[in-house]
Amino acid sequence: MSTTSLTKASRKRPNRLQIFKEIGGRPFAMTASFSFVLLLGIWAALSYTEAVDPIFLPTPGEVVVEMVRLLGTSEYWNHIGISVFRVSAGFLLACIIGIPLGIFAGTFKYGEAFVEPPMEFIRYMPAVAFIPLIMVWAGIGEWAKILLIFIGCFFQLALMVADITRRVSHDLLQASFTLGAGRWKAIETVLIPAIQPQLMNTLRLILGWAWTYLVVAELVAVNSGLGYAIMKAQRFLNTDQIFVGIIVIGLLGLISDRIFAFLNRRLFPWA
Amino acid sequence: MEALKRETIFEEQPAEGKTGVRAVPRGEIAIRGLQKVYETKKSRFEALRNIDLNIGTNEFVTIVGPSGCGKSTLLRIVAGLDELTAGSVALGGEEVIGPGAERGMVFQGYTLFPWLTVRENIEYGPKLKGIPTLERRALSNHFLKVIKLEPFAGAYPKQLSGGMKQRVAIARALANRPKVLLMDEPFGALDAQTKLEMQEMLLEVWEKEKTTVLFITHDIDEAIFLSQRIVVMGAGPGRILKTFEVPLPDKRSPEVRELPEFLALKRELGQLLKH
Ligand SMILES: Nc1ncnc2c1ncn2[C@@H]1O[C@H](COP(=O)(O)OP(=O)(O)O)[C@@H](O)[C@H]1O
Numbered sequence: 001m002s003t004t005s006l007t008k009a010s011r012k013r014p015n016r017l018q019i020f021k022e023i024g025g026r027p028f029a030m031t032a033s034f035s036f037v038l039l040l041g042i043w044a045a046l047s048y049t050e051a052v053d054p055i056f057l058p059t060p061g062e063v064v065v066e067m068v069r070l071l072g073t074s075e076y077w078n079h080i081g082i083s084v085f086r087v088s089a090g091f092l093l094a095c096i097i098g099i100p101l102g103i104f105a106g107t108f109k110y111g112e113a114f115v116e117p118p119m120e121f122i123r124y125m126p127a128v129a130f131i132p133l134i135m136v137w138a139g140i141g142e143w144a145k146i147l148l149i150f151i152g153c154f155f156q157l158a159l160m161v162a163d164i165t166r167r168v169s170h171d172l173l174q175a176s177f178t179l180g181a182g183r184w185k186a187i188e189t190v191l192i193p194a195i196q197p198q199l200m201n202t203l204r205l206i207l208g209w210a211w212t213y214l215v216v217a218e219l220v221a222v223n224s225g226l227g228y229a230i231m232k233a234q235r236f237l238n239t240d241q242i243f244v245g246i247i248v249i250g251l252l253g254l255i256s257d258r259i260f261a262f263l264n265r266r267l268f269p270w271a
Numbered sequence: 272m273e274a275l276k277r278e279t280i281f282e283e284q285p286a287e288g289k290t291g292v293r294a295v296p297r298g299e300i301a302i303r304g305l306q307k308v309y310e311t312k313k314s315r316f317e318a319l320r321n322i323d324l325n326i327g328t329n330e331f332v333t334i335v336g337p338s339g340c341g342k343s344t345l346l347r348i349v350a351g352l353d354e355l356t357a358g359s360v361a362l363g364g365e366e367v368i369g370p371g372a373e374r375g376m377v378f379q380g381y382t383l384f385p386w387l388t389v390r391e392n393i394e395y396g397p398k399l400k401g402i403p404t405l406e407r408r409a410l411s412n413h414f415l416k417v418i419k420l421e422p423f424a425g426a427y428p429k430q431l432s433g434g435m436k437q438r439v440a441i442a443r444a445l446a447n448r449p450k451v452l453l454m455d456e457p458f459g460a461l462d463a464q465t466k467l468e469m470q471e472m473l474l475e476v477w478e479k480e481k482t483t484v485l486f487i488t489h490d491i492d493e494a495i496f497l498s499q500r501i502v503v504m505g506a507g508p509g510r511i512l513k514t515f516e517v518p519l520p521d522k523r524s525p526e527v528r529e530l531p532e533f534l535a536l537k538r539e540l541g542q543l544l545k546h
């Protein structure tokens with residue numbers, strides 16, 4: 001045995017699929033592109049061969065042509081603009097109220113007792129189920145859509161912020177006490193900086209949900225926005241326009257997500 | 272800063288001079304009849320019983336004892352981070368009722384603020400006190416030099432090794448000019464070589480900065496090398512077994528470890544802690 005079996009063993013290639021093993025930037029990018037190309041390939045195969053009725057599944061080419069055409073009209077940009085506005089307003093409102101409330105609930109046990117049990121209860125009510133109620137309260141104007149996005153984001157956000165706050169290292173907090181910090185200084189100089197990187201990740205996640213709620217909000221009784229554009233396209237069986245709407249929303253979500261990721265790296269180099 | 276004289280005051284010592292009233296020296300820690308009980312609905316655990324201990328200004332006292340005998344609990348009570356059940360802790364004649372800047376602490380785990388640079392960590396306490404920027408800068412410069420980490424002033428904690436982090440933690444506590452420095456096994460997580468370097472550095476700092484130190488360890492060698500007095504604790508319930516004066520000069524080099532006095536004390540402490 002010995003020499004031959006030894007060289008054989010050392011020559012044997014290690015399996016590429018190692019648990020948690022880093023694979024480097026290039027292999028990652030190549031695999032990701034391959035995954036996209038595969039999706040596109042399946043779509044192209046199904047549509048160009050007309051294996052699926054063209055009314056239900058447009059070809060990639062048609063969608064691209066339609067996308068270029070729609071993005072050339074000011075009407076479509078208005079839809080994009082109003083949708084971005086609604087998402088931003090609902091999301092910002094949820095942040096302005098939800099973040100301080102979450103910090104309060106995560107910092108003080110009394111805060112937790114006051115805020116969390118009712119919120120845990122409301123959070124499991126689907127935001128969509130509030131639509132009829134919202135229409136009664138806020139009518140069908142701008143506020144109704146903003147309110148729906150707000151409801152969809154706010155409860156989750158506050159609870160997640162509370163949880164992040166609670167998990168800040170108690171040792172760090174005590175270190176600040178022994179350095180002379182009082183309660184409010186400890187919140188300002190330890191709790192708030194400590195939660196920031198995680199908070200940004202949470203906001204990223206919640207912003208993704210905000211886009212989902214936007215579409216839901218715009219499917220109901222509106223005459224503007226990307227959700228409306230999709231609805232209208234559906235009425236006329238313009239599946240290519242539905243595809244364009246979905247892709248545009250996906251791209252907007254992706255852009256906002258990338259902005260958050262970028263800010264996270266820039267603002268918190270220490271994390 | 273006021274000039275501080277090294278004086279070790281024991282309860283039993285009669286006051287010198289003036290009519291029998293002993294002035295409480297600055298920095299003196301007085302622990303009297305301290306008891307700590309952890310109580311829950313179902314159980315009651317006496318972690319510390321009847322602890323009496325005095326620590327003089329600028330004295331370096333080490334507490335050794337087996338794991339779980341209540342060393343950390345005692346130190347945390349002195350720091351004001353835990354509440355006592357009975358008895359009292361006073362600093363310079365004033366009762367301790369909560370954490371405060373005059374009792375700096377270095378923890379075993381790494382507790383540097385990860386979002387602050389080394390310099391900002393050191394300046395954290397002075398900044399809270401409202402010390403102006405320039406003065407703060409001078410303070411951090413001084414302590415960066417003391418811990419020999421000047422090139423790392425702008426680094427974040429995650430870029431430092433364990434030993435470097437603890438050096439910064441010591442500087443951060445000292446930059447606040449505390450009356451006492453409380454240290455809970457600060458070198459416990461370091462490798463043997465780094466640990467020895469840190470011990471020498473700590474002695475240097477203590478010489479230079481003139482501060483009272485209450486240091487916890489379960490390493491007998493470390494206790495003898497560092498301190499002027501060693502308090503041995505036992506468990507069940509946590510209590511003081513015996514106190515030893517360390518018969519070594521204050522100025523110490525690594526060679527003191529080979530002196531017969533050192534070895535004799537080491538043997539004696541080893542015997543005591545075996546049970
Ligand atoms: N919060 C707590 N509740 C109950 N028991 C505790 C608590 N903290 C510490 N103890 C107990 O008190 C004893 C002393 O703990 P500690 O002071 O950490 O010991 P040491 O630092 O000497 O290892 C241990 O038996 C520990 O289990």
Ligand SMILES: [Mg+2]
Nearest residue numbers: 342343344456
């Ligand atoms: Mg301990």
